[in-house]
Amino acid sequence: MPTSIRSLAPILGLVLVVGCHKAPEITSFVDNPQMKSLPAEIQDGIRKFLLEHSGTPSHPRNYVEGVPDTKAERRLELGKQIYTRRCVQCHGSSGDGAGPQAAYLYPRPRDYRKGIFKFITTGYGNKPVRDDLVRTIKQGVSGTSMPSFHLLKDPEVQAVVDYVLALTHRGELEYQLALDHESESKFDPEVGKEAITLIKGRWAESQGLVFNPLSPQPVFTSEHIAAGKAAFLTKGCAKCHGEDGRGQTPDNLGGKLVDKDWGTPTRAADLTSGMLRGGQQPLAVYRRIYGGINGTPMPEFRRELAQDPEMAWNLVAYVLHVSGRRRAGEQPPSGSIAPYITTLSTAQPKSDQPE
Ligand code: HEC
Ligand code: HEC
Structure with missing residues (x-):
């Protein structure tokens, strides 16, 4: 054995010098608990549909936003890299808010899969606009463990927002598919397409709902x-x-x-x-x-x-x-x-x- 170790030495040395930067491949998402009550065949159908339309944590896609082009794919790849370095320890690789640090935090990191965000400009019950997420990421959430990422460059923030939205839409789609198949005996891809349209519609509706103050801000006395x-x-x-x-x-x-x-x-x-x-x-x-x-x-x-x-x-x-x-x-x-x-x-x- 010593000879084979010796022959590996140059490679080991190279790894030590260059470092091993590549994050391990993550090929599956944590299932939504809602999936558990469904027959195994439907669960498989849903997972296959999700794989096709939302990819994996390491190779994400976002068909809820639309059929991706090369530019969108590149941004999502950059977003993934930033997320893996800076966000995953709290928000989790599935975006379920259950990263390794999450159990020790109050409030808990956001579980994106519900598609619900707190600091938004569209009002209670609505979806955020993109700028709401950008603002929160740059500003952080004061008084909680959510850091401010104001040192990220604008394109990096936009890319990580893309990735957060990909995780969010995947979570919403999974939940909707589980709900739609509660009393079905077979997975139906047509229902899958309708679910995508439904989620897309909800987000589109909120984009026009940004509200502004009813009157100009006075000088406070x-x-x-x-x-x-x-x-x-x-x-x-x-x-x-x-x-x-x-x-x-x-x-x-x-x-x-x-x-x-x-x-x-x-x-x-x-x-x-x-x-x-x-x-x-x-x-x-x-x-x-x-x-x-x-x-x-x-x-x-x-x-x-x-x-x-x-x-x-x-x-x-x-x-x-x-x-x-x-x-x-x-x-x-x-x-x-x-x-x-x-x-x-x-x-x-x-x-x-x-x-
Ligand atoms: C140390 C833990 C931690 C890290 C790291 C972290 N977050 Fe958070 N994040 C939180 C917590 C906690 C909240 C919930 C704050 C609350 O509920 O008031 C949160 C909330 C959010 C929200 C939801 C805001 C809303 O309006 O509901 C977004 C979006 C978000 N984080 C994005 C990110 C991104 C992107 C990164 C990486 C660039 C990141 N976070 C890194 C802890 C973290
Ligand atoms: C039913 C209980 C309830 C009532 C009524 C209520 N609040 Fe709140 N409020 C909360 C909770 C819970 C939060 C914390 C939300 C969070 O960040 O998770 C909050 C947060 C806030 C915040 C945000 C603080 C921050 O950290 O940014 C402000 C401002 C606020 N409330 C003002 C008001 C005012 C003004 C009223 C009356 C007009 C009011 N609240 C009535 C429960 C309530």
Whole structure:
């Protein structure tokens, strides 16, 4: 044996010097739990259809976006490389938000497969526009483990958005196909094509729904803050966020709030933390209040605010005032930290872990 090792030495040396950069090939996705209840033959049909239209993690395709051309394929390949280096440890190679680090994180990294995104400009229940994902990736999600990737170049961000969308659409397609075949005895490729059209339609519809403020942003004064506080106390905000914005309410502390679509416990934001996840800019805060936060218990206040457009900016002024309090040197009385602990220990989604 020593001779054969000696003959390998130059190759081993080369690997050590050059390094082994090639990521291992990942040839399959983690199944959506929904698939488990289907007969094996249908599961095979769905997997084959998905392989054809969405590829594998290492060789992705995105037929939901359209038949790919060489340029789109090249971008997806670049997106995959960036994702594999910078995102996979949290969001997982299947985009299920269950990468190796995910179990230790609160909030959990996004499971893209549901097609639900939080920090969007189209309003509750809608799909994001591309720019929403670009913004989140560049800006990060303050107060969570989602880093800011502002050092990536624009084409790199666009490419990784392509890859995130490929994972998202594959997940949506898998779920839709499983749903459509619940009471079928055979896989039907025609149903597959219809599912693609349906998902495409949902995304297309949302592209026209970007909303802008109902009135121009005023220069905030103490009157805006006082009016915002009054609205905060009377319009239901305090019920979840607490009168002082810290979220020290029974529902919040008792772990009663849940992100329904992801099945993970959550809590109403501590608005005094100084770290607004959706961004600290007045327009970002406006959008969170007016459009709600998709997938979470934070409701949209679109209808209430349409009756009273000024109230929207008053609330923004108050939220920003509360959010800046600690920076201004004020120390709110210490409160319970229990919710973070209970939430962390139960933050595993129901059955989305690979087996
Ligand atoms: C250290 C863990 C971590 C890494 C690395 C990471 N993310 Fe995230 N990501 C998160 C967490 C946690 C959230 C959820 C934040 C929340 O729910 O408020 C998130 C959310 C997101 C969202 C959803 C935003 C929304 O509006 O719902 C996108 C898109 C995203 N990440 C993309 C990426 C991309 C692309 C990369 C790599 C370039 C990446 N992430 C790397 C942890 C991470
Ligand atoms: C049913 C409970 C509930 C009510 C009512 C509610 N919120 Fe929220 N709110 C939440 C939750 C939960 C979050 C955290 C969402 C997330 O990031 O997961 C949140 C987040 C926010 C954020 C975003 C904070 C950030 O990190 O960017 C703002 C701003 C906000 N709420 C303001 C308001 C205002 C103003 C009102 C009243 C007009 C209100 N909320 C009413 C539950 C609620």
